[in-house]
Amino acid sequence: MTLIKSISGIRGTIGGKAGDTLNPLDIVKFTSAYATFIRRSGKSQSNTIVVGRDARISGEMVKNVVCGTLMGMGYDVLNIGLATTPTTELAVILSKAAGGIIITASHNPRHWNALKLLNEQGEFLTKADGNEVLAIADKEDFEYADVDHLGKYTEDDTFNRRHIDSVLALDLVDVDAIRKAHFKVCVDTINSVGGIILPDLLNALGVEAKFLNGTPNGDFAHNPEPLEKNLGGIMGEISKGGYDLGIVVDPDVDRLAFIQEDGKMYGEEYTLVTVADYILDHVKGATVSNLSSTRALRDVTEKHGCKYYAAAVGEVNVTTKMKEVGAVIGGEGNGGVIYPESHYGRDALVGISLFLSHLAHKGCKASELRASYPNYFIAKNRVDLTPDTDVDAILERVKERYANEKDVTVTDIDGVKLDFPDKWVHLRKSNTEPIIRVYSEAATMEAADELGKELMAFCKK
Incomplete structure (x- = not known):
């Protein structure tokens, strides 16, 4: 318990x-x-x-x-x-x-x-x-x-309807383009409130939708975190063909993941990247994500001639940084899209509507859209510690080890993040467990995992 x-x-x-x-x-x-x-x-x-x-x-x-x-x-x-x-x-x-x-x-x-x-x-x-x-x-x-x-x-x-109306009224939600695209999607709302509000949103957008686990009874049909290992059902359904996109939300509908028309994961990290690309096509400005999110957002932001900023992990830290730099879009790599034109909170309804607008404008398949972005892989590891371990001392030792490395940028606003030219690793202590979370990203999963395990070994010395 x-x-x-x-x-x-x-x-x-x-x-x-x-x-x-x-x-x-x-x-x-x-x-x-x-x-x-x-x-x-x-x-x-x-x-x-x-x-x-x-x-x-x-x-x-x-x-x-x-x-x-x-x-x-x-x-x-x-x-x-x-x-x-x-x-x-x-x-x-x-x-x-x-x-x-x-x-x-x-x-x-x-x-x-x-x-x-x-x-x-x-x-x-x-x-x-x-x-x-x-x-x-x-x-x-x-x-x-x-x-x-x-x-x-x-x-x-009445607030579900008022929420939908506010999303449809956003300038960059192109309802006409979405309707003309005649999208057919499959949606997994994991037996919670997404099964109440998303049918009405998609109907208003003219999107034909089939719902899996749509009954909002709280008896989740699978682990509710929208990760690939939990989404075999909807991935299998889409693999049968006939869909343009798969949409997956978590029980409270602030996280959003997509599945390509071929049944493969679009990549939860790329939800924000894609929406940001669309926003920056129309409005130039800063973007923000947390330190443990993909570098692809930085790449896309700079492609548009704009500035990317990183925040400590946690939604309130991201929104604080967004306000500080006047960001036009931000969020977290777990599929959380924060669009200030709507409100300062992760919102899957906003994310869905902006993503579909972008896909409609591009006139391409979801897999083709995904292939247009830089490809990175994130490995997620952890170092288990005893309750009396001095985690701060370990992180300080990591920071000192790389402080004078020429090609490494060290950030310590939330644990320690080491940015190398072609990869990064982020170490931060858990607020609830005696562990150090070790997230690392590189051009291949093997390289990302190798970097993470290298730092894990250093922590254990």
Whole structure:
């Protein structure tokens, strides 16, 4: 059983003892701490907090506890029901709420759930704000409302439609071009909220779609992380022929992966690369991704005569850097597209619509579009450590080893990243496990894995 408290929220497995799992007592404590933080921050005059959830089996239970607690703290609850993470983010903005709680464990298996916390801008809390919530929860430093000041409860199921309308209204979503292309796609929505909102989006775009695992019952048909090893079903379906594209989302629809018309993976890292190429065709400006994302985004950005910037891993770090440099597009290599013209959050609906616009304009097959981009491979490894290992000392030793290497650029804003002329490796400590994550990229998988294992061996010395 697991309960993980971090700056981004609280997540864990359902069932078991209080303090060890995601259970009603800890949900009440953490929700109370969040509501206390929102009130003390004074950043919004609103007394409303939005609540949305994915289709997980435990979602109804968690939602009831969260909503009741917020009302007990004196906040009005706007429950938007089964909704994607980006839909809930937009709902905070559109309703001018004080914040929002998304009930989702993202790509984690069915027995997990979590609370993701939003500020008044519909964005994830910063590290400092997240730490303040944790401190309030630790001290149980909160006070509930008296009977005359309890919050009110409202339900509103219109935000899925409003989200779709906002996507269709984006200048660079070319609805006419998509409709004229007569795309036929296969979509895996992994038994969650994608099965509710994506049929309406694709219908509005004039796209013929077949859905796999479309029933939003939370009983995931396979491991919900949109990686090749989990997607044999849709890859096999597309391999039969007759499709232009495969579309895969995770349970809360902020990650997006594509499958080519031949049944092969387009490459999750290349979701952002492709959308950025399309945006930069029309609007020049900076791009941002995190340090563990493919170098292909940098290459494509520079091809357009623009500047690429790297951010620390984590969506809030990417959005912070995007605002700092005025980026026109950004995101993460896990299939997360962040388009400021819509909002500062990963959004698969935006990603799908922009990708289809690009494919329609190019008039080519998905495999041909993929072949037009630089080809890189990422290897993902880890160094297992004992809990008392000084990880910071190990990373410092790596940094010192390469500090004076002529052809190596060392970046230490998030662990240590070593950029070589033709490859890179990124080492960063996990926030939840005694391990060092070692991601490496090169022109072949063999070269990427070799580089990663070379640094792993150095860490173990």
